[in-house]
Amino acid sequence: MEINGGDCNSGDKSQAETSVLSSKVSLNHVGEVTLTLNSDGLSWKSLDSGDNGGSTCLGIKLVPDIPTEVKFSDIYAVEVADSGMIQESNLTSVGECFLGNESHDSEMNHFIIHSFQKSKSQACLWIVAMYSFGHKDLQTCQMWVNKINDSLNKEVGRPRNLLVFVHPMSGKANGRRTWEHVAPIFARAKINTKVIVTQRAGHAFDVMKSTTNEELNSYDGVIAVGGDGFFNEILNGFLSSRHKAPFPPAPSDFLDTLRNDVNSLDYASNVACSETHYNKESDPLLPSSAHNELGLSPLGTDDGSHSIDQEIEYLLPNQRFRFGIIPAGSTDAIVICTTGARDPITSALHIALGKRVCLDVVQVVRWKTTSTSKVEPCVRYAASFAGYGFYGDVITESEKYRWMGPKRYDYAGTKVFLRHRSYEAEVAYLEVESEKKSSIPDGSRMFGKVRSLKRKKCERIICRANCNVCNTQPVYSSTRCPSATPDMISQEKRWLKSKGRFLSVGAAVMSNRNERAPDGLVADAHLSDGFLHLLLIKDCPHALYLWHLTQLARKGGNPLDFNFVEHYKTPAFTFTSFGNESVWNLDGELFQAHKLSAQVFRGLVCLFASGPEV
Numbered sequence: 154m155e156i157n158g159g160d161c162n163s164g165d166k167s168q169a170e171t172s173v174l175s176s177k178v179s180l181n182h183v184g185e186v187t188l189t190l191n192s193d194g195l196s197w198k199s200l201d202s203g204d205n206g207g208s209t210c211l212g213i214k215l216v217p218d219i220p221t222e223v224k225f226s227d228i229y230a231v232e233v234a235d236s237g238m239i240q241e242s243n244l245t246s247v248g249e250c251f252l253g254n255e256s257h258d259s260e261m262n263h264f265i266i267h268s269f270q271k272s273k274s275q276a277c278l279w280i281v282a283m284y285s286f287g288h289k290d291l292q293t294c295q296m297w298v299n300k301i302n303d304s305l306n307k308e309v310g311r312p313r314n315l316l317v318f319v320h321p322m323s324g325k326a327n328g329r330r331t332w333e334h335v336a337p338i339f340a341r342a343k344i345n346t347k348v349i350v351t352q353r354a355g356h357a358f359d360v361m362k363s364t365t366n367e368e369l370n371s372y373d374g375v376i377a378v379g380g381d382g383f384f385n386e387i388l389n390g391f392l393s394s395r396h397k398a399p400f401p402p403a404p405s406d407f408l409d410t411l412r413n414d415v416n417s418l419d420y421a422s423n424v425a426c427s428e429t430h431y432n433k434e435s436d437p438l439l440p441s442s443a444h445n446e447l448g449l450s451p452l453g454t455d456d457g458s459h460s461i462d463q464e465i466e467y468l469l470p471n472q473r474f475r476f477g478i479i480p481a482g483s484t485d486a487i488v489i490c491t492t493g494a495r496d497p498i499t500s501a502l503h504i505a506l507g508k509r510v511c512l513d514v515v516q517v518v519r520w521k522t523t524s525t526s527k528v529e530p531c532v533r534y535a536a537s538f539a540g541y542g543f544y545g546d547v548i549t550e551s552e553k554y555r556w557m558g559p560k561r562y563d564y565a566g567t568k569v570f571l572r573h574r575s576y577e578a579e580v581a582y583l584e585v586e587s588e589k590k591s592s593i594p595d596g597s598r599m600f601g602k603v604r605s606l607k608r609k610k611c612e613r614i615i616c617r618a619n620c621n622v623c624n625t626q627p628v629y630s631s632t633r634c635p636s637a638t639p640d641m642i643s644q645e646k647r648w649l650k651s652k653g654r655f656l657s658v659g660a661a662v663m664s665n666r667n668e669r670a671p672d673g674l675v676a677d678a679h680l681s682d683g684f685l686h687l688l689l690i691k692d693c694p695h696a697l698y699l700w701h702l703t704q705l706a707r708k709g710g711n712p713l714d715f716n717f718v719e720h721y722k723t724p725a726f727t728f729t730s731f732g733n734e735s736v737w738n739l740d741g742e743l744f745q746a747h748k749l750s751a752q753v754f755r756g757l758v759c760l761f762a763s764g765p766e767v
C-alpha cells in the first residue's frame with residue numbers, strides 16, 4: 154500500500170490538499186488492480202498485463218463491461234464486508250447488478266462500495282451496483298472505508314433523517330412491500346427513517362399539518378411511498394399551514410357580486426391564509442369549509458392585473474427540506490416526470506444520493522359565498538395536474554372501482570368517454586407577452602387537421618435533468634418565494650377569455666408523462682418554469698375526441714393539434730362554470746368548485762430527484 158502526497162505542483166490549493174491514496178487490491182471479475190482515491194472519486198487499473206480481465210472466445214478477447222472508476226457523487230454507501238466475508242444474500246436483496254459474486258478467498262478481507270449503474274436499455278433506470286475490493290489486511294480495508302466515508306460526508310444535500318409515509322393500499326396494494334424492497338438502500342446509506350404506515354385517507358395530511366416546524370426540522374425531508382394522490386395529500390398537509398400568499402385573482406363576475414355587497418369583503422389584511430382541513434373521508438367531493446379567519450384580499454384589481462408587491466410567507470422547517478416519492482401508485486406521473494423511471498429502486502437511489510430538482514406548484518382557490526359566512530375561499534395545491542370535466546369525472550367514477558387496482562382508470566375512462574358530457578364554462582387566463590405566440594390559436598387550422606407537420610421539432614424543448622429553461626431564473630431560495638407573477642413584472646400581460654362548452658378543462662403543471670400517455674399531456678411542459686399549460690377541450694363529436702385521446706396514448710402523437718383543443722401557457726387562470734356538474738381532480742383529490750382561480754408558484758418545493766434524462 155502506498156500513500157502519496159497531493160500534487161503540490163498544480164498550484165491548485167484544493168487539489169494540493171487532497172491526498173491520494175493508492176493500494177493494490179483485488180476486484181472480483183477483474184483480478185489485481187491498483188485502486189486510487191482521487192479528489193472526486195475512485196479509479197482502478199488492472200495489473201493483469203494491461204487488460205481488464207475477461208475471457209477469450211475463438212481467439213477474440215471478450216472484455217467485460219466493467220467500469221474503471223466511480224465518482225463519490227454516485228456512491229451511496231461503503232462498508233467493510235462482515236467478518237471479512239460478503240453476505241451475498243443480504244447484498245443482492247435490492248438489485249440485480251453485482252460486481253463481486255465470485256467465490257471469496259477466506260484469507261481475504263473485503264470492502265464494498267455501493268453505487269449504481271444506468272440500465273443499458275433505459276438510461277433513467279438505475280440499478281444498484283456493488284464493487285467488492287479485497288485485501289488481506291483488515292485494517293487496510295477499514296482505512297479505505299474511512300477515507301471514502303470522509304469524502305462522502307462532504308457530498309452536499311444528502312439526507313440523514315427522513316420521515317417516510319407508506320400508503321399500504323396504494324396502486325395494487327403493495328405500498329408496504331415496495332418500502333421493504335427499498336429500505337435496505339436507506340439502511341446501508343445510514344439514513345435514519347421514521348416510518349408511518351397510514352391507516353386512512355387524510356392520515357398523512359393531518360400529520361404533516363399538525364407537526365410543527367421545530368419537529369420537522371430534525372428531518373431532511375419527507376418521503377411518500379405511494380402514488381400521485383398520496384404525494385398530493387402530503388404536499389397539501391405541508392403547505393396548508395406553511396404557505397401564506399395573496400390569493401390569485403377571483404373570476405371577474407365573482408368580484409362583481411362582491412362589489413355589490415361591500416360588507417362581504419374584509420380588506421384588513423393583505424395576506425390570506427390557506428387554512429383548510431382534510432375531510433376526504435366524510436365527503437370526498439366537498440372539502441370542509443375553509444377557516445378563513447384572516448381577511449381576504451383578492452389580487453384581481455379593476456383591470457384584472459395582479460398586485461405584485463404583496464408579501465409571500467413560506468415557512469420551511471429548514472432550507473434543505475425536500476420531498477421524495479417512491480412509486481407504488483396506479484399512475485405515478487410525478488415520479489416518471491422527475492426521475493424518468495417508474496422504479497422504486499431508482500427513486501430510492503435519487504433520494505440517498507441527495508439529488509435535487511424544484512417543482513412548480515399550482516395553488517387552486519375555490520371561491521364561494523354562503524349565507525352564513527362572508528367569502529369562503531378554500532385552498533388546495535397540486536404539483537402535476539388540475540382537471541375538470543372528463544378528468545374529474547374519470548377519477549370520481551374510478552373511485553367506485555378501486556378494488557380493480559390501476560385497471561379501474563381504463564374501465565372508468567371508457568364509461569366516462571361513452572357518456573360524452575360537456576360543461577358550460579368560462580376560462581380567463583393571463584397572457585404573458587413572451588408566451589403570446591404559443592397561445593394564439595392557429596387560424597390556419599382546419600377542422601381535425603393535424604398541425605404538427607407545420608411545427609418545427611426544435612420548438613419543443615423537453616424538460617430534462619439540468620434543464621436550461623427551468624434554470625434560467627432563480628427559483629425559490631429563501632423563506633420567501635417568488636410566484637410566477639413577480640417573475641413577470643417586466644412583461645406585458647393581460648387577461649384573455651375562452652367561453653363555451655368544454656369536454657374538459659385541464660391545467661398541466663408538468664408534462665404528466667405516464668404509461669398511458671408516454672409523452673404526457675403536454676410534452677414540452679417544464680418542472681420549474683413558472684407556467685402551467687391550460688388545455689381546453691371544446692365540445693366536439695365523439696369520434697374526434699377519441700382521436701385526441703388516442704393521440705395522447707401514442708408516443709410522438711399530436712394530441713394538441715386539433716381545432717377543438719385550445720392550449721395556453723400561462724401563470725394564472727380563473728374558471729367559472731354555469732351549472733355545477735363536474736368536479737376538479739387535483740392530482741387525484743376531488744375538489745368541487747363552481748368558481749375557481751389558480752396561480753403557479755415557481756419552484757415552490759424541491760424533490761429528491763434529478764429531473765428526467767430524456
Ligand SMILES: Nc1ncnc2c1ncn2[C@@H]1O[C@H](COP(=O)(O)OP(=O)(O)OP(=O)(O)O)[C@@H](O)[C@H]1O
Pocket residue numbers: 320321322323324325351352353354355356378379380381382383384386433481482483484485486740741742
Ligand atoms: N391507509 C389508507 N387507506 C385508504 N386510503 C388511503 C390511505 N392512505 C392514503 N389514502 C388515500 O388514497 C388516495 C390514493 O392514494 P395513491 O395516490 O397512493 O394511490 P393511487 O390512486 O392508486 O395512485 P395514483 O395517484 O398514482 O393514480 C390518496 O389520495 C390518499 O388520501
